[in-house]
Amino acid sequence: MLKIADARVIVTCPGRNFVTLVIETSDGVRGVGDATLNGRELAVASYLNDHVIPCLIGRDAHRIEDIWQYLYRGAYWRRGPVTMSAIAAVDTALWDIKGKVAGLPLYQLLGGASRENVMVYGHANGVSIEDTIAVAADYQAQGYKAIRLQCGVPGLPSTYGVSKDKYFYEPADADLPTENVWSTSKYLRVVPELFAAARDTLGWDVHLLHDVHHRLTPIEAGRLGKDLEPYRPFWMEDAVVADNQDSFRLIRQHTTTPLAVGEIFNSVWDAKQLIQEQLVDYIRATVVHAGGITHLRRIASFADMYNVRTGCHGATDLSPVCMAAALHFDLSVPNFGIQEYMRHTEETDAVFPHSYSFADGALHPGDAPGLGVDIDEQLAAKYPYKRAYLPVNRLEDGTLFNW
Numbered sequence: 001m002l003k004i005a006d007a008r009v010i011v012t013c014p015g016r017n018f019v020t021l022v023i024e025t026s027d028g029v030r031g032v033g034d035a036t037l038n039g040r041e042l043a044v045a046s047y048l049n050d051h052v053i054p055c056l057i058g059r060d061a062h063r064i065e066d067i068w069q070y071l072y073r074g075a076y077w078r079r080g081p082v083t084m085s086a087i088a089a090v091d092t093a094l095w096d097i098k099g100k101v102a103g104l105p106l107y108q109l110l111g112g113a114s115r116e117n118v119m120v121y122g123h124a125n126g127v128s129i130e131d132t133i134a135v136a137a138d139y140q141a142q143g144y145k146a147i148r149l150q151c152g153v154p155g156l157p158s159t160y161g162v163s164k165d166k167y168f169y170e171p172a173d174a175d176l177p178t179e180n181v182w183s184t185s186k187y188l189r190v191v192p193e194l195f196a197a198a199r200d201t202l203g204w205d206v207h208l209l210h211d212v213h214h215r216l217t218p219i220e221a222g223r224l225g226k227d228l229e230p231y232r233p234f235w236m237e238d239a240v241v242a243d244n245q246d247s248f249r250l251i252r253q254h255t256t257t258p259l260a261v262g263e264i265f266n267s268v269w270d271a272k273q274l275i276q277e278q279l280v281d282y283i284r285a286t287v288v289h290a291g292g293i294t295h296l297r298r299i300a301s302f303a304d305m306y307n308v309r310t311g312c313h314g315a316t317d318l319s320p321v322c323m324a325a326a327l328h329f330d331l332s333v334p335n336f337g338i339q340e341y342m343r344h345t346e347e348t349d350a351v352f353p354h355s356y357s358f359a360d361g362a363l364h365p366g367d368a369p370g371l372g373v374d375i376d377e378q379l380a381a382k383y384p385y386k387r388a389y390l391p392v393n394r395l396e397d398g399t400l401f402n403w
C-alpha cells in the first residue's frame with residue numbers, strides 16, 4: 001500500500017492560467033497532474049478541492065484503475081469537461097507516482113516505445129497569406145515536418161488562429177470575452193489560396209494542416225475539403241461542431257481530405273459513432289480533458305480497431321504537465337498519428353521544469369522516472385490567477401456564432 005497523504009491544487013498564471021494537482025504519498029513520492037480548463041479554471045479547482053481531494057486521502061496510490069472508477073462511477077454524475085479534467089489530474093499524478101516508484105519513465109509502463117520519437121506540428125499564422133507562409137518557411141527551416149496554416153480573412157478584423165505575435169497564439173486574451181466577427185463566405189475563399197501558395201513555396205515534403213475551429217456546416221465543410229484536396233492536407237480539423245456526430249457522414253460523402261476532431265471531447269462516448277463508422281481519421285482528445293492517461297488509452301484502443309489515429313490537442317492552455325503526459329502516451333500507443341505542439345513561453349517553462357525536448361520536428365518525453373515534469377511551487381506562487389476568457393464570435397449581422 002502506497003498511501004496518499006496529501007493533495008493540493010495550485011492555480012498559477014505565468015503568462016496564462018494553469019491548474020495543477022500535486023499528490024504526495026506518505027513516504028514522500030510526489031506526482032503532478034494538469035487540470036486546466038481554459039476560461040473555466042476555478043470550476044475544476046473547486047471540484048478537486050471541495051469534492052475529490054477529501055476522497056483521495058488515505059487511498060492506495062497504486063490503484064489507479066480503481067481510483068479512476070471510484071471518481072467516475074462513484075460520483076453518479078458522469079462526464080463533462082469539469083469532472084473529466086479533475087479525474088484526469090488525479091489519474092496523471094498517480095501515473096507519475098507509479099513511474100517514480102518503478103524508477104521508469106511513464107512510457108515504459110505503458111508498454112514501451114512504439115517509435116523513436118513523436119512527430120509534432122507547429123503553428124504558422126499571419127495576417128496575410130504571405131506572412132503565414134514566411135512563418136511556415138521558418139518552421140520548416142527549424143526542422144518541422146508538419147505545420148498548421150492559419151491566416152487572416154480579408155474583410156474581417158480578426159479571426160481564430162491569427163495572433164499579433166506570430167509564434168505564440170493565445171486566444172484567452174481578456175478578462176471578459178473579446179468579440180470576433182465571422183463570415184463563412186469570405187473564409188472559404190481564402191483557405192484554398194493559402195494552401196496553393198504554401199505548396200508553391202514550401203513544396204510537398206511537409207505535412208500541412210488546418211483548423212476550421214467548428215465554423216462550417218457539413219456541406220460547406222465538404223466543399224472546403226474538396227477544394228483543398230489538390231494540396232493534400234494532412235488534415236482538416238474541427239470542420240463542423242461535433243455535437244451531432246451524423247454531420248461527419250455528410251462531409252465524408254464529399255471529400256477525401258482527412259478529418260480530425262475531438263479536442264473538446266471528454267470521453268469515448270463523444271467519439272463512439274465517429275470512430276465506429278470511420279467518419280474521422282484522427283482523434284484529438286488529450287490527457288487533461290479526456291479523463292487522463294487511463295481513459296485516453298481506452299479511446300486510442302477503440303480507435304485503433306477502426307483505423308483512426310491519434311492527434312492530441314496541444315495548445316498552450318494544456319500545461320507542460322499535460323504535454324509530458326501526452327508524449328508518453330504518444331510514444332507508446334500503436335496508432336499514433338501526430339502531436340500538436342504550440343510551445344509555451346519561457347515564463348511557463350520555468351514554472352514547469354521538464355525533461356521533454358525537441359529535435360528534428362519531433363519531441364521525446366525523456367527518460368526521467370514518471371512524467372519527467374514538475375511544478376516549481378515557489379515560483380508558481382509569484383503568478384496569481386488572472387481571469388481570462390476565450391473570445392466569442394458573431395456573424396456580421398450580430399448573430400452569436402461558434403468561436
Ligand code: GCO
Nearest residue numbers: 038171211263314315317340
Ligand atoms: C487547437 C485549438 C486551440 C483552442 C484552445 C481553446 O487546435 O490548438 O483549437 O487553439 O482554441 O485550446 O482553449
Ligand code: MG
Nearest residue numbers: 211237238263
Ligand atoms: Mg483546434
